[in-house]
Amino acid sequence: MNKVMEKKPKASGDKDNRVITNSQKKPNQLENIIEVNDLNLWYGSDQALYEVNMKVPQERVTAIIGPSGCGKSTFLKTLNRMVEMVPIVKTSGSIKYRDQNIFNSKFKEEYLRTKVGMVFQKPNPFPKSVYDNVAYGPRIHGIKKKEVLDQIVEKSLKDAAIWEEVKDRLHENAYGLSGGQQQRVCIARALAVEPDVILMDEPTSALDPISTAKVEELVQELKKKYSIIIVTHNMQQAARISDKTAFFLNGELIEFANTDDLFQNPQDKRTEDYITGRFG
Numbered sequence: 001m002n003k004v005m006e007k008k009p010k011a012s013g014d015k016d017n018r019v020i021t022n023s024q025k026k027p028n029q030l031e032n033i034i035e036v037n038d039l040n041l042w043y044g045s046d047q048a049l050y051e052v053n054m055k056v057p058q059e060r061v062t063a064i065i066g067p068s069g070c071g072k073s074t075f076l077k078t079l080n081r082m083v084e085m086v087p088i089v090k091t092s093g094s095i096k097y098r099d100q101n102i103f104n105s106k107f108k109e110e111y112l113r114t115k116v117g118m119v120f121q122k123p124n125p126f127p128k129s130v131y132d133n134v135a136y137g138p139r140i141h142g143i144k145k146k147e148v149l150d151q152i153v154e155k156s157l158k159d160a161a162i163w164e165e166v167k168d169r170l171h172e173n174a175y176g177l178s179g180g181q182q183q184r185v186c187i188a189r190a191l192a193v194e195p196d197v198i199l200m201d202e203p204t205s206a207l208d209p210i211s212t213a214k215v216e217e218l219v220q221e222l223k224k225k226y227s228i229i230i231v232t233h234n235m236q237q238a239a240r241i242s243d244k245t246a247f248f249l250n251g252e253l254i255e256f257a258n259t260d261d262l263f264q265n266p267q268d269k270r271t272e273d274y275i276t277g278r279f280g
């Protein structure tokens with residue numbers, strides 16, 4: 001049974017390869033928007049997550065790191081129950097979103113998906129105009145008035161830092177945009193239904209360095225209003241943009257701490273080995 005390590009000062013260790021972070025935040029002082037308690041998950045008879053406990057702070061960036069196959073994406077997709085689209089999935093434990101257990105039968109999945117939005121690894125705009133991509137969710141929620149939709153589209157595109165680039169191309173197909181622009185349109189699409197939490201599954205892994213930098217900057221802006229949980233293979237990225245970092249290994253949450261602490265003073269030898277590049 002895995003419990004996250006308690007923080008204690010560490011005497012020594014090889015720090016040569018460690019990632020240096022610049023976050024000065026104190027996320028522990030914030031309210032937690034999501035609380036995961038004793039979460040286990042199985043794909044059929046194969047267990048993929050073991051007794052995960054995590055409190056996700058509000059309006060901060062939480063990074064999920066760990067080697068391939070350790071359960072990062074599974075964990076992320078469990079937070080909005082998208083993982084249950086795989087019919088053989090079973091879970092135990094609880095995940096509370098604003099103090100309500102999302103596994104409770106009374107908790108509406110559509111509401112959860114609105115409040116806990118998701119952005120995927122590869123930009124996946126619909127084969128529609130930029131405008132229709134962003135207006136898609138609000139229209140499903142019954143908003144029909146053009147002026148209201150216009151406002152939502154503009155605000156969402158502005159919040160996703162893509163408005164200036166697309167304001168004259170709103171009615172062109174989103175497929176005509178660059179990959180980085182498409183990803184920000186997808187972020188705008190997620191924002192248009194007013195989520196609280198945005199799950200990002202390696203959102204920059206298909207992007208070039210300039211587009212990656214823009215999305216990273218955007219994440220820093222978005223955390224003023226949203227809570228962000230981001231899976232990344234890139235430890236430098238986790239160190240640059242996150243306030244808290246969770247290290248997963250073989251389906252267990254090995255360590256969850258303020259990003260500075262996790263990278264500079266890991267409490268578990270496995271975390272230290274991973275962040276110093278000894279495996280993974």
Ligand SMILES: Nc1ncnc2c1ncn2[C@@H]1O[C@H](COP(=O)(O)OP(=O)(O)OP(=O)(O)O)[C@@H](O)[C@H]1O
Nearest residue numbers: 043046048066067068069070071072073074075086
């Ligand atoms: N749809 C599925 N059906 C069965 N097993 C699955 C399914 N999706 C993932 N798994 C298994 O669950 C475990 C965790 O996979 P997951 O994709 O969550 O890891 P990950 O850390 O996100 O990996 P990566 O970094 O390579 O994307 C792996 O053993 C994987 O084979």
